[in-house]
Amino acid sequence: MDKKGAKGYWISTAKIINQELFDEYVNKVAPWLKEVGGEVFAKDTEPLGKERTEDSNLAVICEFPSMRAAVEAFESEEYRELSNLRRKATENSTFTIMEGLDEAAKLRRAMGK
Secondary structure (H helix, E strand, C coil), X not given: CCXXXXXXXXXXXXXXXXXXXXHHHHHHHHHHHHHXXXXXXXXXXXXXXXXCCCCCCEEEEEEECCHHHHHHHHHCHHHHHHHHHHHHHEXXXXXXXXXXXXXXXHHHHHCCC
């Protein structure tokens, strides 16, 4: 975990079934996300769902300074409480934490290797 220069990402899809409750989640998670060094990297309310995500009406990628930061944020007591709101407001959700490319891999790609 934590390759040099590699960022961590949360990747999530879901079908929002309770917009009011989901809005409450967003209003609470947005400032918390900044506090833990995360930010929304991409968001789509009309994603093209494939392979069991066809009914998703939300896809979000959050970026963190490292894989460790992404995992620690997800496993924190604060997010456990916040995620209850997300789970109640959505169905058929997916959630994955992944590590991005490290600096060496980025350089090799840039050089076409």
